[in-house]
Amino acid sequence: MTVESTAARSTSRRSGTGGKRATKKAASAPGDAGSTTGTTAKTAKRSKPAGSKPAKAAKTAKPTKAAKTAQPARTARSAKPRAAGQGANGSAGPELVQLLTPEGERVEHPDYAIDLSAEELRGLYRDMVLTRRFDSEATSLQRQGELGLWASLLGQEAAQIGSGRALRDDDYVFPTYREHGVAWCRGVDPTKLLGMFRGVNNGGWDPTTNNFHLYTIVIGSQALHATGYAMGVSLDGADSAVIAYFGDGASSQGDVAEAFTFSAVYNAPVVFFCQNNQWAISEPAERQSRVPIYQRAAGFGFPGVRVDGNDVLACLAVTRAAVERARSGQGPMLVEAFTYRMGAHTTSDDPTRYRRDEERAEWEAKDPIARLRAYLEKDGLADDAFFASIDEESEAMGKHVREAIRTMPDPDTMAIFENVYADGHALVDEERAQFAEYLASFADSAESAGEGR
Ligand SMILES: Cc1ncc(C[n+]2csc(CCOP(=O)(O)OP(=O)(O)O)c2C)c(N)n1
Numbered sequence: 001m002t003v004e005s006t007a008a009r010s011t012s013r014r015s016g017t018g019g020k021r022a023t024k025k026a027a028s029a030p031g032d033a034g035s036t037t038g039t040t041a042k043t044a045k046r047s048k049p050a051g052s053k054p055a056k057a058a059k060t061a062k063p064t065k066a067a068k069t070a071q072p073a074r075t076a077r078s079a080k081p082r083a084a085g086q087g088a089n090g091s092a093g094p095e096l097v098q099l100l101t102p103e104g105e106r107v108e109h110p111d112y113a114i115d116l117s118a119e120e121l122r123g124l125y126r127d128m129v130l131t132r133r134f135d136s137e138a139t140s141l142q143r144q145g146e147l148g149l150w151a152s153l154l155g156q157e158a159a160q161i162g163s164g165r166a167l168r169d170d171d172y173v174f175p176t177y178r179e180h181g182v183a184w185c186r187g188v189d190p191t192k193l194l195g196m197f198r199g200v201n202n203g204g205w206d207p208t209t210n211n212f213h214l215y216t217i218v219i220g221s222q223a224l225h226a227t228g229y230a231m232g233v234s235l236d237g238a239d240s241a242v243i244a245y246f247g248d249g250a251s252s253q254g255d256v257a258e259a260f261t262f263s264a265v266y267n268a269p270v271v272f273f274c275q276n277n278q279w280a281i282s283e284p285a286e287r288q289s290r291v292p293i294y295q296r297a298a299g300f301g302f303p304g305v306r307v308d309g310n311d312v313l314a315c316l317a318v319t320r321a322a323v324e325r326a327r328s329g330q331g332p333m334l335v336e337a338f339t340y341r342m343g344a345h346t347t348s349d350d351p352t353r354y355r356r357d358e359e360r361a362e363w364e365a366k367d368p369i370a371r372l373r374a375y376l377e378k379d380g381l382a383d384d385a386f387f388a389s390i391d392e393e394s395e396a397m398g399k400h401v402r403e404a405i406r407t408m409p410d411p412d413t414m415a416i417f418e419n420v421y422a423d424g425h426a427l428v429d430e431e432r433a434q435f436a437e438y439l440a441s442f443a444d445s446a447e448s449a450g451e452g453r
């Protein structure tokens with residue numbers, strides 16, 4: 001019995017046979033501030049009360065000969081760190097919210113119910129397949145020299161589509177640089193995501209059109225932007241929710257801790273959606289936190305929950321509950337989507353330098369798309385014609401992306417000096433003039449080279 005295939009309290013069920021919508025349980029399900037869906041309170045050890053007699057200090061004991069001659073022990077850390085890669089496949093724990101097992105079996109969770117029509121389920125499948133196709137096309141385009149860099153989301157489709165489809169149009173999203181699936185759900189033209197990675201613009205879309213902010217490279221900073229925005233939403237008296245995406249590595253950033261503090265204190269309607277893909281480039285997640293990331297929320301005074309990030313239904317149900325909670329004035333919530341980055345960090349990274357090959361193979365068995373497909377097939381929710389039509393659409397998507405990148409206009413070279421200051425700046429003007437002069441010097445040499453021929 002694996003953790004991934006069994007939620008201890010879950011029972012098998014077919015889709016459409018009942019179950020309240022997750023949102024109805026939102027008020028109580030995700031827990032009151034300070035609680036988690038896990039069982040941490042029971043396991044927390046009490047520290048000694050202040051003033052109690054300290055244990056004999058180690059320094060009073062005479063050192064043994066062996067101790068004197070031994071190399072200094074690696075005792076600086078309270079717990080021995082595991083080697084990089086170990087633990088990346090670590091157990092997600094019994095607290096993992098799951099509604100679809102890796103084998104495609106539908107299971108129930110007492111706090112997070114969801115009841116989707118066959119059409120909605122097929123829609124989620126389509127979203128994930130097209131997102132993956134777009135992503136793999138972009139990786140290929142980088143290899144062909146069309147993009148400077150690409151950050152693949154391979155393996156994280158369920159976390160992004162599930163959470164993205166839980167949002168309303170008036171909600172606002174603050175992504176990292178990897179949220180291509182969320183962008184798809186927001187209706188951002190996928191080809192617009194490529195501009196920054198090609199180096200021809202600083203973003204490529206208007207964030208106000210789809211309430212999808214520009215990609216953010218400064219790790220964790222968007223958690224603060226989201227919190228400030230959510231505080232503004234509250235002040236406006238609106239009932240929109242805000243969602244901030246970030247990774248396991250970002251959870252160590254001060255910005256994220258500050259965002260947690262401010263959002264809790266101001267009861268801001270923000271959902272923190274952490275995709276724990278188990279790696280921050282070459283640093284494994286166990287080097288970011290000694291407790292599961294979702295449990296950190298309790299210390300800030302709001303609930304956290306760990307969801308199977310490769311289960312699109314669970315991600316949808318949990319995020320729906322979290323955004324409904326935020327809209328109804330109950331403040332922030334942390335969702336930790338336990339998933340895996342099947343590809344490299346970016347196309348500049350070589351993961352074979354720091355992680356085991358078997359790891360990826362183990363996670364391929366939990367593939368988010370394969371598991372939804374297995375469920376659709378087993379339960380007769382989609383037929384061959386449907387899957388064939390998605391394959392066709394996927395091919396068309398690939399073609400569209402390739403054509404778009406090859407016809408993407410290069411920016412004016414001098415555009416780099418635009419949009420630095422709203423009202424201009426003397427120093428930027430000086431640099432612009434110097435650069436123009438520098439470029440002009442090439443024109444002279446090109447002319448003289450031509451004369452000499
Ligand atoms: C403030 C800051 N520090 C360092 C970096 C370099 N950097 C880029 S991605 C990354 C790792 C992020 O890992 P994680 O938050 O887990 O997100 P993932 O890429 O795994 O989705 C780092 C350290 C950065 N962009 N910004």
Ligand SMILES: [Mg+2]
Pocket residue numbers: 247248249275276277278279280281
């Ligand atoms: Mg990560």
